[in-house]
Structures are given as structure tokens and as C-alpha cells.
Amino acid sequence: MxxxxxxxxxxxxxxxxxxxxxxxxxxxxxxxxxxxxxxxxxxxxxxxxxxxxxxxxxxxxxxxxxxxxxxxxxxxxxxxxxxxxxxxxxxxxxxxxxxxxxxxxxxxxxxxxxxxxxxxxxxxxxxxxxxxxxxxxxxxxxxxxxxxxxxxxxxxxxxxxxxxxxxxxxxxxxxxxxxxxxxDETLDLSAALSMEKARVVTEGTDVTLVAYGPLVKTAKDAALAAADEGVSIEVIDLRSLAPLDFATLEDSVRKTGRLVITHEASQTGGIGAEVAASITERCFYHLEAAPVRVTGFDVPYPYSKLEMHHLPGLDRILDGVDRALGRPNSLSGLEG
Amino acid sequence: MFTDDAGKGGISAGGPGNSAGSNRRTGGDLVQLITPGGERVSHPEFDPWVQDVSDEQLGALYEDMVVIRRIDAEATALQRQGELALWPPLLGQEASQIGSARALRDDDFVFPSYRDNGVAYCRGVNPEDIVKAWRGNALAGWDPYTVNIATQQIIIGAQTLHATGYAMGIQNDGADSVAVAYFGDGATSEGDVNEALVFAASFQSPVVFFCQNNHWAISEPVRLQSHIQIADRAAGFGIPSMRVDGNDVLAVMAATRIAIDRARHGGGPTFIESVTYRMGPHTTADDPTRYRDANELEDWAAKDPISRLKSLLDRKGLLTEELETAVAAKADAVAKALRAGTINMPEPQPMDIFKHVYSTPHSPLDRQQDHYSRYLASFGDPAEAASEEGAR
The missing domain is CATH 3.40.50.970 (Thiamin diphosphate (ThDP)-binding fold, Pyr/PP domains)
Structure with a gap:
């Protein structure tokens, strides 16, 4: 190492x-x-x-x-x-x-x-x-x-x-x-996890939080913060965006019943949309709540002094987690 | 190897046998070796490159041109009869395609556009494989590696970059083969063609840019694509160019041989503008009477590439009845085989749609395939289900 x-x-x-x-x-x-x-x-x-x-x-x-x-x-x-x-x-x-x-x-x-x-x-x-x-x-x-x-x-x-x-x-x-x-630079490629497999990076039982790339670190931090409040988040690093590893996602969602997806990219037609739609098709009867997307807004990438509003951060992700759990959140009262 | 200092080292520039070294000309007058009337005219610079073309080889070029014109006519007829969905005729461009393609070695590699079906024929592609994509039975009809010609490119000019990259690979391999990009006058407006010229010049790659200026990009005349003669653009990239009569099979062959020889011996890329004319429509779905003058077609008919070579053969006493009979028989036989091969072409199977998207399994796609297979099976007879599906 x-x-x-x-x-x-x-x-x-x-x-x-x-x-x-x-x-x-x-x-x-x-x-x-x-x-x-x-x-x-x-x-x-x-x-x-x-x-x-x-x-x-x-x-x-x-x-x-x-x-x-x-x-x-x-x-x-x-x-x-x-x-x-x-x-x-x-x-x-x-x-x-x-x-x-x-x-x-x-x-x-x-x-x-x-x-x-x-x-x-x-x-x-x-x-x-x-x-x-x-x-x-x-x-x-x-x-x-x-x-x-x-x-x-x-x-x-x-x-x-x-x-x-x-x-x-x-x-x-x-x-x-x-x-x-x-x-580990000596890792044998054939022994390594396949490029097409997602990885559970933090185990949890209440919510499945799906991320990839730069937001995996943010998601893990969010899971740590949530643990302080007694919420157990399972963080999945997608790794492969195409094809998606639905087997790993399904296993997790069948366990937690709740799904939050986060990415920096804009929301419409994004990876989150595909994950939400496919998991809903495949695990509908295991879901306790509608999947939640926490993403960049549907705007051209903004100027840098505003980018932290565009990028999902720890708090915005946790707000999404609260929505999935039906806990008080920024949109409370608006649903339905 | 290809590096940005290839000109200084790497492959030797202008080694023995590189007699093209003196020929780094740009554009200029239209080079012609056979007049429209069939007279062989001398050209000190180009003559040596076709000096070895024997009477017999001249007859073979004539046969090639007659045969591909016949393939082209047969394909057009097959389209009119509903056997092909579409066809892009090459009528009028026979000398450009045969003269250039017959200048290549087997291990050279061609990247053609969709209209270069005469080139494909010369590389050894079976005529029924040429029409396979136009019948809708495949996206492409042949394995490029068995005939050293890529499948036809439909995105205008994209293949010029592929040829350049392939040529960079040749350099890295230390091989002496050459990549040839075929494209048209319209393609010269595309960014890809201009980028290909930049890459080829910077790396001095062994690639020949063979531009058939057939005067029309669907309805747009060449003057809309270029304010100057197309061949003259090459100078801006530092690439030598030639402008040849594209209806003159010998001039085209000489120019291509010069370019190939230069590339083979480390002299880098060459741009050839082969000035010809698209006598037919862009495709069988096009109607040129809406945008071009009938007189223009007449003018070009007088410069027809096949009648020109025929007149030359006649002047040389080579147009024997034996030759004419043999050529006609060959054209008839090829056309007959093409027709039969087209009509009897095996139909693709519904599940073929899922094949070769990836080279290794892809689970979401495998799931879609499985589900569609179940859907088809729910009809009982899969063939019947597929035809019903298509009818909706």
C-alpha cells in the first residue's frame, strides 16, 4: 500500500x-x-x-x-x-x-x-x-x-x-x-472488483443513498452526520454509470425501502432519473416512499461564486434523506 | 513513429525511390492525359507514372469502369423496383474511383464515403455486399479487414480523421502501407476534414486525401463550399496538392501513384482534387432537375470518362470486338449476380438487433433482449410476430 x-x-x-x-x-x-x-x-x-x-x-x-x-x-x-x-x-x-x-x-x-x-x-x-x-x-x-x-x-x-x-x-x-x-499498486486486475460493479461504501439500514464521482465523499460525510441523529444511511458508489449495476442497487433498496440519488449534473434526464425509474420498476413493492433526487439545478453551470448553491452539499443531501424518510424537511407541507 | 518532429527524424523523408520529391506542387492547372476526344496528350511530370500501363491494363481499366457503371445502373434499377431502400449513384465518377483505387497496393487501407462503391468493388468487395446496407439488411456489408477498406461512411468527412489516425498507426508500426481517405467537395467544409489535414500535416502521416469534386453536394454547388479551387486549400495546411481531370482515368492514376509513393517513402500527406461530375442524383430520393441546369449535364456528358477511354482504345486499335464482347459479358454477369444476390439475400432475424452493441455482456441490454424475446414468443410464431410488429 x-x-x-x-x-x-x-x-x-x-x-x-x-x-x-x-x-x-x-x-x-x-x-x-x-x-x-x-x-x-x-x-x-x-x-x-x-x-x-x-x-x-x-x-x-x-x-x-x-x-x-x-x-x-x-x-x-x-x-x-x-x-x-x-x-x-x-x-x-x-x-x-x-x-x-x-x-x-x-x-x-x-x-x-x-x-x-x-x-x-x-x-x-x-x-x-x-x-x-x-x-x-x-x-x-x-x-x-x-x-x-x-x-x-x-x-x-x-x-x-x-x-x-x-x-x-x-x-x-x-x-x-x-x-x-x-x-495497492500490486493489485491483480483479475482479482479486483469488476469495473461494472457498484460498491456499498457505507452500510446502513434506513435509506439507500446513491452517488458517484466527486459526491461519494460528500455522501459518506452525510452518512456520518446522519448517524449522529440515529439515521442509518447506506451509501452506494455507482462506479459504473453505464451499465448500471442494478443488482447491487436492488439488494440495498429491498433492505432500506428508501432511495436518494445525488449528482452534480442537472436533474432532467440524468443518472438519477434512470436509477429512480428503473428501481421503481424493479422494486416498487419494496419502496416505502418516492425516490428523491438531489442534483444540480436545470441551469447552465453557474459562475463560480454561486457554484456551491448548484452543487449538492452535505446539508442538501441530508434534506433529501429527510424527505425520503418523511421527516421534517425544506419541502414539508408541499408534498402531494 | 508519428511525432510532431517526424519531419526531422522518425521516418526518413525523401529516401531512395522517392521521385515524388520534386513534385510538391500545389493545385494549379487541371492535369489531363486523355482529352475528352480520347487523344493521349503528354505531360512531362505525370507521364512517367503511367508509362508502365500496358495495353492489356488499359483494357482492364475500361472493363472496371464499364462494370461499375453497370453495377450502379443495376442498383438504381433495384431501388426503383423496391429491392433497395435507397442508392447513391456514382454515374460519371468512374474514372476518379477506378483510376485511384487501381493505384493502391493490397495492404493499403481505404476509408470511403457512401458513394465510393467503385472503389469498394476494386478492393474486392462483393457487389451484393455493397448493396446490403442499402437494402436495409445490415448497417454495413463487409468485414473491413478482409478487403482493407473500411465500411462506407455516411457522416460527411468523418472518415478523413479515421484515415489519418490509421496512418499514424502505420507510422508507429514502421510499415510502408498508406491510408487513403475518399470524400467529396461538400466534405471540405466540414471541421473534421480540416482537422484531418492539420493532424496529417503536423505528424507527416502517410495518408492521401482523395477529394472527388463532383460539383454538387445534394443541391449545393461547389462554389458554396469553397471560394477558391479546392486543391488550393491544401497549401494552407502545408500539404502538397494536385488538381486532376477526374474523368481521365490515367491522370487520376498518375496523381494517386505520385501521392502514394510520397506517403510510402516518408513524404507525408498529399491532397488530390479529382474534378469530375455527379451525372445522376445525389441519391435515388433526389431530383436534380429542381436545382441544376440540363445544359450543365450535357456539357459533362461530352466529357464522359468511359467514352473517353473507349475513344483512346479505339485510336490505339485496342477496341477489338473481342474486348467489347468480353467486357459486356462481364458486366452482364456481374449485374445478374448482383440482382440474384440482392433478391435472395437472407433476411435478418429480429433478435439480431441486439448483437454486437458491446463486445462483452451488458446486463441491462441483456434484460431488454430477454424481454423482447419473451414478447415475440408470446405470439407463438416469432417470424409472424416480427412482421406484425413491423406493420404497426
Whole structure:
């Protein structure tokens, strides 16, 4: 076990993949000499060369489209999108090409592309630097979408994503990059929990609280705070956003009977909507209350001095938990 | 390897045999080796590149062009008869497609658009596999790796980036094959094409950009896409270009060979504008009489690529009855096989809809598949259920 930052854990995972498979190529803007604007690829170009850690021209569709061509040639490109809000120029290549190629060619052409996206807010950035675009991609068939919440998963899941023969969107919570945690760098990938599995990170009996990425830490803190009031929250880290691990969610909701989902992304059509709808379909008779979503508002990402109002924090999450439990809450008297 | 200093090291630029080195020209006059009347005219720079084309090979190019025109006509007929849902005719572009495709080596890799079906034919794609997607029996009709041509791209210009990325892979592999991107004049307005040119130039990747300027992007004339000659745009990217008569199979072949040779020997990308004309509609659903003048079509008919080569063969005394009979028989046979293959194509099965979305299991999708399978089974006969479902 080594204590390291989230960013360093991803770096270590990338290094392992580069070492283990000569077909792995990293591509992106400023990922070489600079080591990426968040230093996630620090030192990798120096150690593996400019042909494996490639500084690309400043064109996201170009990066994604050439990654498709490299995958066609048998490579495993790992693409860095510098910031969440910069992914949209690459949207067409991701949705129309990366996601559909395997289906289009009846399995003949694989697209083992990993798309790394630093995402989410909370760092006081200007516009386009704090977004949570994951639902665009979970809605797109052919893609796998994961989000990591701690250094160990970051280390393990980046390698699992790269090893996957399907394209994977890998969402990195940028406000947690400097958080430290223990990482076992000797962990055998085949022994590690599958990238597609959710994990119960705090066991509880009264409410299931579902989070992913940056809000897992907030959710765990909320569970601790609630315990002081005698409320037992079970926190689930989704890890995989597409596909969702419904088995783990169902087990928890059948036990607690109450469901709260939280994410930074806007509410409408988000991951929370999918979790709420599917769990309602699958566990209707186990639910004691309507599922509750605690999310970013349906607004464009606001200016940074207001972002803490937009981002679900501990208190807003606990207010949602109170709603699920039928305890006094900010909307008391409005329901029904 | 491809790096941003590839020009300085990496693959050697302009090694032995790279006689294209002197040919880093840009745009310029339309290169022509065969006049519309079928006269072979000399061109000091391009002649050496087709010097080896024998009489027999000239006959083979003629056969290719006649055969793909026949495939194209048969496919249009099949569409009119309801056997295909749609078809994008290539009528008029035969020289551009055959001349370029026959300049490639088997291990070169092509990224075509949906209209490049003559290129697909040259790569060895079975004609009935070419129409498979247009019948609605698949999204794409062939395995790219068996014929070294990607499946047809419908998103305009997207494949130019794929070709460039593939070429970057060739560089990393240390191989000497070449990637070729086929696209049209309309595509040159797309961001992807411009980004592909930037990437290819920066990494000096072995890719040929083959632009068939057929003058029309559905109803939009080429002047709406480009204020200057398309080939001249390449200079802005630092990419050498050529502008050739796209209805002249020899000029197209010479230009493609120059570009391929340059790419193969570390000289980086080349842009070819092959000036041709889409004599038919954009697709069988289009009506060009709404937007273009009949006189224009007449002008281009006089420059027809097949009659041009036919006249050249005639002038050289090569247009024998034997050749004509053999070519006609081949075209008839290919068309007949295409028709039979289309009409007898096996129908896709309902549950095929779920196949190959992912390469490994995906539990929510597996659940949907299971539920639909149960739904179909609830009708008793699955085939009957599927047809009822489709009828609603």
C-alpha cells in the first residue's frame, strides 16, 4: 500500500497499461512535456516517448477521430479531454463513430478507446470547466461509462477501462485530484472488483443513498452526520454509470425501502432519473416512499461564486434523506 | 513513429525511390492525359507514372469502369423496383474511383464515403455486399479487414480523421502501407476534414486525401463550399496538392501513384482534387432537375470518362470486338449476380438487433433482449410476430 493523490493514482495506472501493452497510446492536448493541465500524465512522455504519449493539435474531434483510426489499426488509444466542457467538439465522433463502430461492422472492428474526462465543479473555474456531461454518454448505446471516487479505484479502473474491448468514458472528479488515499499498486486486475460493479461504501439500514464521482465523499460525510441523529444511511458508489449495476442497487433498496440519488449534473434526464425509474420498476413493492433526487439545478453551470448553491452539499443531501424518510424537511407541507 | 518532429527524424523523408520529391506542387492547372476526344496528350511530370500501363491494363481499366457503371445502373434499377431502400449513384465518377483505387497496393487501407462503391468493388468487395446496407439488411456489408477498406461512411468527412489516425498507426508500426481517405467537395467544409489535414500535416502521416469534386453536394454547388479551387486549400495546411481531370482515368492514376509513393517513402500527406461530375442524383430520393441546369449535364456528358477511354482504345486499335464482347459479358454477369444476390439475400432475424452493441455482456441490454424475446414468443410464431410488429 502506498499513500498517493488521486491524480498520481491515475498516472500510476496509465503507466502500468503503457508498460503492459505496447498498443496503448495516450493522446491529448498538453499531456506531454506539461504532463496535462492537472499533471495526470506527468512524466509519461519522458519515459515512453512522443510516439506513445502524443501531444495532439488543439482539436477535440481530431483527437477522437484519429483515435478511431488508430483503434482500426489495432491500437488502444487513451484520449484525454482537457476539461468536461471541451468534449462537445468531439461529440459527433464519440456518438456516431466510437459508439457505433462495433455494431455497424457486426463485431469486426473493435473500438477499445478510453476517453478520460476531468469533470465536475467546485474548483472556482470559469465557464466550460466544471460541467458534468455524463448523461449524454450514458444515453448512447455502445459506450461504457464509469466514474471513480477514490485513488484505489482510479488506479484499478483506468487499467480495466483500457483493457476493455469496448469504448469507455472515464470520468475523473477534478476537485478530488489532490485527495490522498492508500493504493495497492500490486493489485491483480483479475482479482479486483469488476469495473461494472457498484460498491456499498457505507452500510446502513434506513435509506439507500446513491452517488458517484466527486459526491461519494460528500455522501459518506452525510452518512456520518446522519448517524449522529440515529439515521442509518447506506451509501452506494455507482462506479459504473453505464451499465448500471442494478443488482447491487436492488439488494440495498429491498433492505432500506428508501432511495436518494445525488449528482452534480442537472436533474432532467440524468443518472438519477434512470436509477429512480428503473428501481421503481424493479422494486416498487419494496419502496416505502418516492425516490428523491438531489442534483444540480436545470441551469447552465453557474459562475463560480454561486457554484456551491448548484452543487449538492452535505446539508442538501441530508434534506433529501429527510424527505425520503418523511421527516421534517425544506419541502414539508408541499408534498402531494 | 508519428511525432510532431517526424519531419526531422522518425521516418526518413525523401529516401531512395522517392521521385515524388520534386513534385510538391500545389493545385494549379487541371492535369489531363486523355482529352475528352480520347487523344493521349503528354505531360512531362505525370507521364512517367503511367508509362508502365500496358495495353492489356488499359483494357482492364475500361472493363472496371464499364462494370461499375453497370453495377450502379443495376442498383438504381433495384431501388426503383423496391429491392433497395435507397442508392447513391456514382454515374460519371468512374474514372476518379477506378483510376485511384487501381493505384493502391493490397495492404493499403481505404476509408470511403457512401458513394465510393467503385472503389469498394476494386478492393474486392462483393457487389451484393455493397448493396446490403442499402437494402436495409445490415448497417454495413463487409468485414473491413478482409478487403482493407473500411465500411462506407455516411457522416460527411468523418472518415478523413479515421484515415489519418490509421496512418499514424502505420507510422508507429514502421510499415510502408498508406491510408487513403475518399470524400467529396461538400466534405471540405466540414471541421473534421480540416482537422484531418492539420493532424496529417503536423505528424507527416502517410495518408492521401482523395477529394472527388463532383460539383454538387445534394443541391449545393461547389462554389458554396469553397471560394477558391479546392486543391488550393491544401497549401494552407502545408500539404502538397494536385488538381486532376477526374474523368481521365490515367491522370487520376498518375496523381494517386505520385501521392502514394510520397506517403510510402516518408513524404507525408498529399491532397488530390479529382474534378469530375455527379451525372445522376445525389441519391435515388433526389431530383436534380429542381436545382441544376440540363445544359450543365450535357456539357459533362461530352466529357464522359468511359467514352473517353473507349475513344483512346479505339485510336490505339485496342477496341477489338473481342474486348467489347468480353467486357459486356462481364458486366452482364456481374449485374445478374448482383440482382440474384440482392433478391435472395437472407433476411435478418429480429433478435439480431441486439448483437454486437458491446463486445462483452451488458446486463441491462441483456434484460431488454430477454424481454423482447419473451414478447415475440408470446405470439407463438416469432417470424409472424416480427412482421406484425413491423406493420404497426
Amino acid at each position: 502506498t499513500k498517493m493523490t488521486f491524480a498520481r493514482a491515475i498516472n500510476s495506472g496509465l503507466r502500468k497499461s503503457l508498460e503492459n501493452d505496447p498498443k496503448v497510446i495516450l493522446m491529448g492536448e498538453d499531456i506531454g512535456a506539461l504532463g496535462g493541465v492537472f499533471r495526470v500524465t506527468d512524466g509519461l512522455q519522458k519515459d515512453f516517448g512522443k510516439h506513445r504519449v502524443v501531444d495532439t493539435p488543439l482539436a477535440e474531434s481530431g483527437i477522437m477521430g484519429t483515435a478511431v483510426g488508430l483503434a482500426y489499426r489495432g491500437y488502444r488509444p487513451v484520449v484525454e479531454i482537457q476539461f468536461d466542457g471541451f468534449i462537445y467538439p468531439a461529440f459527433d465522433q464519440i456518438v456516431s463513430q466510437v459508439a457505433k463502430m462495433h455494431y455497424r461492422t457486426q463485431g469486426a472492428v473493435k473500438m477499445p478507446i478510453t476517453i478520460r474526462v476531468p469533470f465536475g465543479g467546485g474548483i472556482g473555474s470559469p465557464e466550460h470547466h466544471s460541467e458534468s456531461p455524463e448523461a449524454y454518454f450514458t444515453h448512447t448505446s455502445g459506450l461504457r461509462v464509469v466514474s471513480v471516487s477514490n485513488p484505489q479505484d482510479a488506479f484499478t479502473m483506468i487499467q480495466q477501462a483500457i483493457a476493455s474491448d469496448d469504448p469507455v468514458l472515464y470520468f475523473e472528479p477534478k476537485r478530488r485530484y489532490h485527495d490522498k488515499g492508500e493504493v
